[in-house]
Amino acid sequence: MPSMYQHTIPPLKRALRNLAAILKKGAAYAKAKNIEPGVLLNARLFPDMYPLVRQVQIATDMSKGAAARLANVEIPKFEDNETTFDELQTRIANTIAFIDSIQPAQLEGSETREVVISVRKVNLTFTGLDYLLKWVNPNVYFHATTAYNILRHNGVDLGKSDFLGPRKD
Numbered sequence: 001m002p003s004m005y006q007h008t009i010p011p012l013k014r015a016l017r018n019l020a021a022i023l024k025k026g027a028a029y030a031k032a033k034n035i036e037p038g039v040l041l042n043a044r045l046f047p048d049m050y051p052l053v054r055q056v057q058i059a060t061d062m063s064k065g066a067a068a069r070l071a072n073v074e075i076p077k078f079e080d081n082e083t084t085f086d087e088l089q090t091r092i093a094n095t096i097a098f099i100d101s102i103q104p105a106q107l108e109g110s111e112t113r114e115v116v117i118s119v120r121k122v123n124l125t126f127t128g129l130d131y132l133l134k135w136v137n138p139n140v141y142f143h144a145t146t147a148y149n150i151l152r153h154n155g156v157d158l159g160k161s162d163f164l165g166p167r168k169d
Contacts, residue, residue: 005104018165026151027085059143060095066136071106
């Protein structure tokens with residue numbers, strides 16, 4: 001049976017690498033079509049939804065938060081001040097670098113570790129496995145999918161294979 005490390009770190013890294021590749025296509029599209037990058041970076045699917053930049057920030061926050069909480073280490077803090085595709089790429093790279101610093105032994109037993117998060121001043125309590133499966137994964141994939149959809153909606157040539165990424169990592 002795969003370990004918590006295998007259930008956590010490789011899938012998060014894969015989602016982030018695929019998100020980085022999607023953003024790269026978005027930046028190339030903006031350049032090729034002579035579109036101000038800020039138009040795409042601030043695009044939303046609906047007025048009450050977050051723009052592309054915030055979707056990436058949340059996907060990275062969820063990923064680094066999961067790795068840190070499950071490893072019982074401090075969560076790195078990012079400023080949330082990205083305004084360019086390059087800055088978002090740096091944020092993703094920094095998140096992956098942090099996730100890479102987590103060792104398998106740090107996640108041993110984390111499936112039963114209590115994880116408490118505060119959402120809008122309400123504390124939510126999970127076991128480590130439930131936190132990963134019922135909170136982190138759905139959130140990471142939701143925000144990565146929404147970023148994909150924002151770019152696709154704005155004309156970037158993306159397909160399912162861009163979201164799924166290469167078959168082998």
